[in-house]
Amino acid sequence: MKNSFLLVLILLMIFIISCSETNSPHKTEEPFLVIPEHFPELPIPADNPITREKVELGRMLFYEKLLSNDKTIPSCSHCMKQEHAFSDNTPVSLGNKNLPESRNTMSLANVAYREKLFWDGRGKAIEAPAYRSMFLPRILGADTNEIVKRLESHPTYPLLFKKAFGTNAKPSAYLISKAIACFVRTLISGNSRYDKYLRGDSNALNISEKRGMQLFFSERTNCSKCHSGLFFTDLDFHNTGITTHYFDRGRYLITGENKDRGKFITPTLRNIEVTAPYMHDGSFPTLEKVIEHYNQGGKPFINKDTLIKPLGLTSEEIKDLIAFLKSLTDWEFIHNKKFSNPLSNN
Ligand code: HEC
Incomplete structure (x- = not known):
C-alpha cells in the first residue's frame, strides 16, 4: 500500500517535470531591467525608451571593437570593465593610441539615477558621452562615417538596428549612442x-x-x-x-x-x-x-x-x-x- 502510494507520487512528479519542460520554450524571457525593491523608479528619458532590442544591441556595441579607430579597442568596455564595477583600475584610463584621459574613470553602476555626470557635473544625458566617445581623439578616435560603413557591411548589425529602431533604421552614430545609453541604464547595482x-x-x-x-x-x-x-x-x-x-x-x-x-x-x-x-x-x-x-x-x-x-x-x-x-x-x-x-x- 505504502509502496504503491510512493510510486504514484513519483509518477506524478515525473509528469509535472515533463510538463514544465515541454512548456519551457514558451517560458518568459529573463527581464532585461531589474530594479531592486528598495530603489526608486528609474528615470528614463522620453526620447529614448528602454526596450529589450535596444538593450541587446547596445550591449554588443558597448564591447564592439569596430567602433574604435584601428579596430583594437573594445569600445566602452575598454575603460568600463565589469570586474571593476564598470570602471577600471588605473589612475587615468588610456584610450586611442594610448593617450591618457584627464581624470579617473567613474563607475557606470547606477549611472541612470545620476542627474549630473562626470567629476565636474558637466553632463546630463548618457547619450551624449556615448556619442562623443566615438570620435574624441583620446577615447576611440574614429571617424563616425567609417564606423557606420563598417556596421552597414556587417552580417548582423543592419538587421539588429531595424529590430531596435524600426524597419527603416540604418546604423548611425546617433542610433549607436541611443542603444548604448539604453544598455548602460540597465547597469543597476543594488545587491550588496x-x-x-x-x-x-x-x-x-x-x-x-x-x-x-x-x-x-x-x-x-x-x-x-x-x-x-x-x-x-x-x-x-x-x-x-x-x-x-x-x-x-x-x-x-x-x-x-x-x-x-x-x-x-x-x-x-x-x-x-x-x-x-x-x-x-x-x-x-x-x-x-x-x-x-x-x-x-x-x-x-x-x-x-x-x-x-x-x-x-x-x-x-x-x-x-x-x-x-x-x-x-x-x-x-x-x-x-x-x-x-x-x-x-x-
Ligand atoms: C565634504 C564632503 C565629503 C565628506 C565629509 C566626505 N567625503 Fe569622501 N569624497 C568627497 C568628494 C568630493 C570626493 C572626491 C574628491 C576628489 O576627487 O577630489 C570624495 C571621495 C571619496 C572616496 C574615493 C571615491 C572614488 O571613487 O574615488 C572615498 C572612498 C570616500 N570619499 C570616502 C569617504 C569617507 C569614508 C568619509 C568619512 C570619513 C568621507 N568620504 C567624507 C566628499 C566628501
Missing part, C-alpha cells in the same frame, strides 16, 4: 550585503561592519553628510583637500566662480572595493590611504569643506570603517552574465 541589511537581513553585516556603519553615519566622521542617501552622494561639489595645488580646477571649469576651484562631485561609494585607485586624479591607491587622508583632515586648501577636519580615529576604527565600505560591493552585479561581453570574436 549592505542592501541585504537594508532589506531586513540583520545578519548580512558582521560586527565590525556594523561598527563601521555607525561611524560612517556619525557626527564624528561626517562621511554621510556628503556621501548621503542610497547612492552615497549628495550630487554636490566639494573640495576635500587631497592636495595643496589643484592643477585640475574641477567645478570651476564649468561655473568660472572662484568658490568652485578644486571642487568635485561627491562620488558614489557603492562597489568602492573594486574601483581603486581613488579620487578624480586616481592619486590614492588604496582605501587605507583614503581613510588616512580623512583622518588627518586633508591638506590646506582655500575651498576645503569645513567638514573635512582631523577625526582622531583609532586603527581599530579605521579597520571597521573600511570593512563597512567593503560591504558595499555587489558581487552579483560584478559577475552578472547579463552585462558581460556577448561577442564571441572580441
